[in-house]
Amino acid sequence: MDPSQIAQTALYQEVAERLRQRIFAHELLPGARIDEQALALDYGISRTPLREALKVLASEGLVTLRPRRGCFVTEVSEQDLDDIFPLMAMLEGRCALEATTRAQPEDLARLDALHGQLEQFAESNEIARFFEANQAFHYQIQEMSGNRRLRQVIQDLRKVLKLTRLFSLSIDGRLQQSLVEHAAILAAIKAGDAAGAQAAMHDHILAGRQALARSHVAQELAT
Incomplete structure (x- = not known):
């Protein structure tokens, strides 16, 4: 060549x-x-x-x-978000289930450390840094799943969502709510509760969509 x-x-x-x-x-x-x-x-x-x-x-x-x-x-419309988030909830929920069944002690230690970062950034209200730690937390679960096909589809969709998702964390109370949701996912994975981890992740993703909807309404009222 x-x-x-x-x-x-x-x-x-x-x-x-x-x-x-x-x-x-x-x-x-x-x-x-x-x-x-x-x-x-x-x-x-x-x-x-x-x-x-x-x-x-x-x-x-x-x-x-x-x-x-x-x-x-690209401009991401409300319809785009309505289409993408349920799909993401299904895919990432499955990822959490598979990650739980394959989790090793060192995997759980890394996930625990990332959750510690989420707690730190939530306490100091550092939204941008919380967002990045959130991305790393989700990526760690995707890595733990061992399913590279699933991981690739999720990452492609997340690139599109990254155009807007940061703003959902600016909604009053969303940062703490997100932290609680991550804690539930972590607890289920550590307990070996695959179905519980799947459900917690599914609900977490859909809660992100609801937060974005509230953000959109707030922006419209402000204009």
Whole structure:
């Protein structure tokens, strides 16, 4: 294989990751048009790897390619959330069940440590850090499940949800409620209660949807 092909592949993947992080950080807002020329100049690259990177992000649902109009950061509608969250609840619930049946002492220790971080960030009301610890907690359960196919589908859906989900933690009481829900999931897994872990995770995911709905109502009342 031509070494230049390897370098080109690595380049568009790196560009995709940079753009992905900018989208997650809301530097590129939902609905915003991607200025390909400005980004190519900013990154010092040609339009080819940039367009390949945008195709990757489009496949993940993070951007939308519109013929003759350009590329836009995906806007997640209320209907999108209604469609995605029940599916996520089912998938992550199954993940928690499988994780419980396969859990090893070292897995439980890592999960315990992550829950400790959640407690710390909830107490100090550090929403962004709680969100990141929350992501790590869920990912640890996905790893414990040993089901890579299930893990991949969940991660793809979570990328889309990450466009909006941080704001649900800003709703009064949601941070503490989320902490309680995580504690229930952890307790069930540690007790070896697979069905209980599945139910706790399922309810936790749907509670996140309810919080986002309240957030949407609050934003509409404020405008």
